[in-house]
Amino acid sequence: MTETADIDRSSGPLLAARDLVRHFPSARGAAVAGVSFEVMPGELIALLGPSGCGKTTTLRLTGGFERPDAGTISLNGRDVTNLPPEKRGIGFVFQDYALFPHLSVAANVAFGLRHASVADQRKRTAQMLEMVGLADLAERMPHQLSGGQQQRVALARTLAPAPPLVLLDEPFSNLDAALRVETRQEVRRLLKQAGSAAILVTHDQEEALALADRIAVMHAGRILQMSTPDDVYRRPADEFVARFIGRSNIVPACANGFLAQTDFGDLAIDRTMYGNVRLAVKPEQFVLTPAEDGNGVVIGREFRGHDQLYWVRVGGTEIMAIAATNSLLTIGTPVRLTTSEPVALFEQAVAENS
Numbered sequence: 001m002t003e004t005a006d007i008d009r010s011s012g013p014l015l016a017a018r019d020l021v022r023h024f025p026s027a028r029g030a031a032v033a034g035v036s037f038e039v040m041p042g043e044l045i046a047l048l049g050p051s052g053c054g055k056t057t058t059l060r061l062t063g064g065f066e067r068p069d070a071g072t073i074s075l076n077g078r079d080v081t082n083l084p085p086e087k088r089g090i091g092f093v094f095q096d097y098a099l100f101p102h103l104s105v106a107a108n109v110a111f112g113l114r115h116a117s118v119a120d121q122r123k124r125t126a127q128m129l130e131m132v133g134l135a136d137l138a139e140r141m142p143h144q145l146s147g148g149q150q151q152r153v154a155l156a157r158t159l160a161p162a163p164p165l166v167l168l169d170e171p172f173s174n175l176d177a178a179l180r181v182e183t184r185q186e187v188r189r190l191l192k193q194a195g196s197a198a199i200l201v202t203h204d205q206e207e208a209l210a211l212a213d214r215i216a217v218m219h220a221g222r223i224l225q226m227s228t229p230d231d232v233y234r235r236p237a238d239e240f241v242a243r244f245i246g247r248s249n250i251v252p253a254c255a256n257g258f259l260a261q262t263d264f265g266d267l268a269i270d271r272t273m274y275g276n277v278r279l280a281v282k283p284e285q286f287v288l289t290p291a292e293d294g295n296g297v298v299i300g301r302e303f304r305g306h307d308q309l310y311w312v313r314v315g316g317t318e319i320m321a322i323a324a325t326n327s328l329l330t331i332g333t334p335v336r337l338t339t340s341e342p343v344a345l346f347e348q349a350v351a352e353n354s
């Protein structure tokens with residue numbers, strides 16, 4: 001896959017949101033309760049979190065569809081907090097694509113270019129349709145397209161005026177599972193090719209991990225962690241993030257330097273710590289070996305094709321561990337459970353408060 005443009009870190013942030021707060025009169029608590037984040041030119045950001053955590057409201061504040069009760073938003077260093085959407089120069093792609101049903105594919109794409117000359121409109125529309133692979137369907141009407149094709153037209157229309165920032169609100173939710181996987185890679189490629197930055201709202205962690213350069217994990221109107229997919233997955237900032245991104249085993253332990261003592265032996269941890277902690281171990285960080293004198297026993301399993309998910313009882317704890325499919329372990333098999341790499345941890349006090 002070719003990605004021709006990447007994040008431009010040479011200048012300041014393209015977008016800076018500072019301490020955004022939004023209360024709705026009918027709701028308990030703030031929908032957005034002090035959110036700050038930056039987006040660099042060309043950067044793809046995912047706002048990820050469970051239903052009601054404030055993702056859409058954050059996106060709507062960014063786009064100008066909602067006004068914050070407090071906080072500021074600046075674009076390219078200019079304060080746009082009180083500007084309406086059409087004055088912000090931001091592109092939008094919504095869940096339902098919102099194509100004009102009575103306009104052809106080409107006319108839909110040209111719509112975003114209506115302020116340009118006719119010759120420029122033609123040229124840019126052809127270019128955009130080429131880019132999204134729909135040059136042959138330029139004269140079709142929206143109802144003659146598949147969901148994925150409509151999605152690409154919507155994206156071509158949004159990207160045609162080359163907006164520096166595009167906001168996408170669950171843009172894949174109307175597509176079936178296979179098409180969603182294909183389309184999200186396509187969208188990432190198209191955004192990178194166009195050099196546009198984007199903020200994507202999703203509750204699907206797989207989508208966020210696959211598409212974004214950085215993920216903001218939200219909970220109860222706040223951003224708990226904003227970092228690369230690898231970081232939020234492997235080095236979660238707290239227990240909520242650990243449980244939300246991939247399944248995690250949360251194991252009580254007593255840390256003593258770079259080792260932590262658990263019910264089933266000492267595990268290496270990813271920083272020095274002393275005292276009571278909780279470890280966050282991903283199922284694939286465990287290594288399962290059949291062993292008569294092992295520390296655990298297999299109590300359940302789920303076949304997943306390329307690997308298997310096992311439930312193992314060790315001491316008083318149930319652990320989820322993933323192992324390759326080449327040697328199937330039956331229920332009741334005694335096993336030894338170790339870890340393949342140092343694991344993330346949280347201080348006990350922090351975890352108990354969350």
Ligand SMILES: Nc1ncnc2c1ncn2[C@@H]1O[C@H](COP(=O)(O)OP(=O)(O)OP(=O)(O)O)[C@@H](O)[C@H]1O
Nearest residue numbers: 024026027031050051052053054055056057058203
């Ligand atoms: N117009 C509104 N009036 C009253 N409450 C609202 C309004 N819009 C959002 N809320 C509330 O604000 C909170 C955050 O909503 P928001 O839509 O931002 O969450 P979300 O994370 O996008 O959720 P989802 O994934 O379900 O769309 C929720 O409790 C929601 O009920």
